Amino acid sequence: MDESAPLLKIENLNVRFSHRGKSVHALRGIDISFYKDEIHGLVGESGSGKTVTATSIMGLLPRPSAEIISGSVFYKGKNLLLMPEDELRTYRGRAISMVFQEPAKYLNPAFKIGGQIEEMVMLHMGLSKVAAKARARELLKLVGLGRDGRVLDAYPHELSSGMKQRAMIAIAISCNPDFLIADEPTTALDVTLQKQILKLIRTLKNIENMGVLFISHDLGVIREIADRISVIYAGKIVESAGKESLFNKPMHPYTRLLMLSIPDARHRGRKLATIPGQVLDATSTPEGCLFAPRCPLAEQRCFSLTPELVEHEKGHLAACHFAGKSWNL
């Protein structure tokens, strides 16, 4: 496979949720590419479509309420959205894996940690019980739970939340996935644990050469871990760039405002910015730029002309009429 080709590519993904006659446009044409050996941070407010993007990739959108209107998700050239469920299942957990937000909820309380890892590798890799046990021990060591054999035989409730998240990560990477989705894996943890888990994910990425999609609402966390960052707003990618490029020269006013809203030790005493208004009501589909109603730069054309996601500098894409021009907030 061509090294420069994306490992996973989402094209023009439109997803709508309908419930009792009401419909919500959750994703409005997502375009995003993920590469091998790269941590791609996806940042956005609550309800902006981060998790829906992740569940679309996994083919786990709740049916029948969710409907994919258009778009495709290509994994190594194959469109996952057209794949039959049985075939898709062989990809899940094996090729594409996932870590969830609240480890306490995502581990089965009735089984020991070791058993839960063994089940995965026996299912996907066809290992024998003995080999699976060895693999489980090895994985726990890898995520930093290997100091004693205790965790292997522990039930989830016997572990602290940091340990649970490590165990969850061990399960997720147990079958050497090519691509790992981490949906707010640190949000439920306190700051010190957060740091450790971020470091762990980075280390594992380096060992396994995985592509990683790291989802968070916290640009501060994303900044720490991501190589490339995409900003999602109201179901659309508004800006996507390498970390340095994005932080040095944000091209979308929303990105800029998000940056101003994270505390920074270098600018002590600076008032943190807040973005007035709230995320666009997903039931409506207005003309023009979706951020226009909250944008300090908005002018007439922003309300009528939809800005496309265009590459303005090498590897730096933005969907804004002002992108590439100089402006200040």
Next chain:
Amino acid sequence: MIARRSQKIVFSLAVLYLLMLVAAAIAAPLLSPYSPSEQYLDRRFHAPSLDNLLGTDNLGRDILTRLLYGARSALIVGLVAVSIAFSLGGLVGLLAGMGPKHIDSVLMLLMDSLLSFPTILLAITVVSFMGYGLVQVMVALGVISSPVFARLVRAETLSVKTEGYVEAARALGTPPAKIVVKHIIPNIMGKVIVQCSLTFAQAVVIESSLSYLGVGTQPPAASWGLMLKDARNYLAQAPWMAMYPGLCLALTVLAFNIIGDSLSERFNPRLG
């Protein structure tokens, strides 16, 4: 603290009682020199004595012996009825909980209509169609008790189905059958076991009731309900005839309910 401890003691007593009952029922022929059905007409209405520890009945049969053999039918009926209700109701509940909506609706409608009849009435109807006897009672009770299990298993399945670990299992490529066996069933078993205990108690009562009404265990076989029926005419003359089977019945039901409650609290610590 004291409440906790006394609760534990009560639980242990209930378990102990049931273990003894089971052991005594199994070992009945060894424990008693008498036959449960042979009549000794020269020894009618003997009050409790060293020969007949709990007295004799209107046909001279030893009450203690009949109690032990009666325990056999009570326990066997309970066991078989609960097993049938557990498997039938559990299967229906799982199908309803996991399957598509229309299957759920049809199955639950069926179960609800079964549930809407008074239990004893339904039991008598079923038994009168299939004929009187212990086997019929067991099958009837099993079928009648299954809606409770179906409803419970369905509700629990629906709730466990939305748990994170089930979602995670799906996200990690676990096939549906394996999700049911590995993730759903182990996490609903607690409540189902509690229900087994309560249904067991109910089955024992209904078996006695049916025997009392003459459609259950048929004479001369022994059953607590049958003993109560015989005793009804001699309450003043030989009160022990009614007292001991009544006591056994009450204690057994109490023991199962205590065990059910304790287990329920153990599985749901938040209630305690």
